[in-house]
Amino acid sequence: MGRLKRLFIGILTFFAILIILSFWLVPLSITNIPRIIPNKNLKIYLGSISNKMGSAAVASITTALKILHKLEWDFQIPKDVNTETWYIAMSNHQSWADIFILLAAGHKKMPLLKFFMKKELQWIPIIYLVHKTVDMPFLNRHSRAQIQANPELKRVDYENAKKAAKRFSRNPSSAFSFAEGTRFTSQKHSAQESPYSNLLKPKVGALAIALSGMPQVNTLIDFTVVYATQKRSTWDFLCGDLSKAKVVAKTYALPENLKNRSYEEEDDYRKSFQTFVDAIWLEKQQTFKDLKF
Numbered sequence: 001m002g003r004l005k006r007l008f009i010g011i012l013t014f015f016a017i018l019i020i021l022s023f024w025l026v027p028l029s030i031t032n033i034p035r036i037i038p039n040k041n042l043k044i045y046l047g048s049i050s051n052k053m054g055s056a057a058v059a060s061i062t063t064a065l066k067i068l069h070k071l072e073w074d075f076q077i078p079k080d081v082n083t084e085t086w087y088i089a090m091s092n093h094q095s096w097a098d099i100f101i102l103l104a105a106g107h108k109k110m111p112l113l114k115f116f117m118k119k120e121l122q123w124i125p126i127i128y129l130v131h132k133t134v135d136m137p138f139l140n141r142h143s144r145a146q147i148q149a150n151p152e153l154k155r156v157d158y159e160n161a162k163k164a165a166k167r168f169s170r171n172p173s174s175a176f177s178f179a180e181g182t183r184f185t186s187q188k189h190s191a192q193e194s195p196y197s198n199l200l201k202p203k204v205g206a207l208a209i210a211l212s213g214m215p216q217v218n219t220l221i222d223f224t225v226v227y228a229t230q231k232r233s234t235w236d237f238l239c240g241d242l243s244k245a246k247v248v249a250k251t252y253a254l255p256e257n258l259k260n261r262s263y264e265e266e267d268d269y270r271k272s273f274q275t276f277v278d279a280i281w282l283e284k285q286q287t288f289k290d291l292k293f
Contacts, residue, residue, distance in 0.1 A: 010239040024057040069240035086216040091223035093178035097237035165213030177206035208263035226291040
């Protein structure tokens with residue numbers, strides 16, 4: 001692709017996504033205003049409408065990407081998932097493109113994915129609009145140094161995350177977390193001394209907290225995303241360089257000993273949840289190798 005054409009595609013994609021998200025933001029904002037009324041049935045009804053609008057926004061963005069980028073996204077989603085069930089979900093994380101490809105992969109196959117995002121990302125215009133349009137919670141996670149200075153902040157972070165997850169218990173939802181906690185780079189991989197060749201070590205806090213706020217969940221969905229290119233930046237995505245990718249989803253039944261527990265208060269629960277996810281990560285490493293272009 002020539003440099004001028006690439007520049008044109010990148011700019012056009014940015015504004016296409018911006019316009020679509022801005023368009024859906026207006027009716028969604030109007031729909032969400034009455035949700036301050038303390039009526040459970042009203043909140044469930046409005047939540048259903050909000051999810052349908054969010055799903056329509058995902059469909060619109062995916063259609064725009066198909067036209068602009070000539071997508072070659074291959075999705076393998078289990079047939080036993082559906083849109084009327086609650087899930088927790090996770091994936092490896094390589095690029096901001098992951099958000100859009102995962103939303104497309106789950107579209108109309110499972111409830112709209114609800115990503116837990118770091119609050120620092122709210123200053124990125126597209127990320128902020130995605131957050132507002134499809135109701136993805138920003139979490140204010142304090143640093144280790146801040147928590148050491150004031151241990152109470154850890155409890156505050158936990159309560160805020162649990163409160164966000166409880167919103168998803170009203171309507172069928174897929175509470176999602178990038179388990180690695182950050183995007184994969186070779187530098188981060190080396191610094192972690194990760195035992196997984198293509199993955200960072202998984203963290204389970206957000207998933208476990210989401211589960212504690214969503215008692216209806218019985219299944220975890222794990223996504224593995226692999227791109228044909230090594231390019232990963234937001235600009236690379238906007239220019240269509242990540243248009244060839246594979247996504248495989250696998251489902252795992254949650255053991256009974258992981259349900260209705262407190263991640264914050266039970267040390268053995270934290271260890272059990274970590275062991276459960278570590279086993280999935282070992283399998284995921286092989287899946288990643290099998291999918292590589």
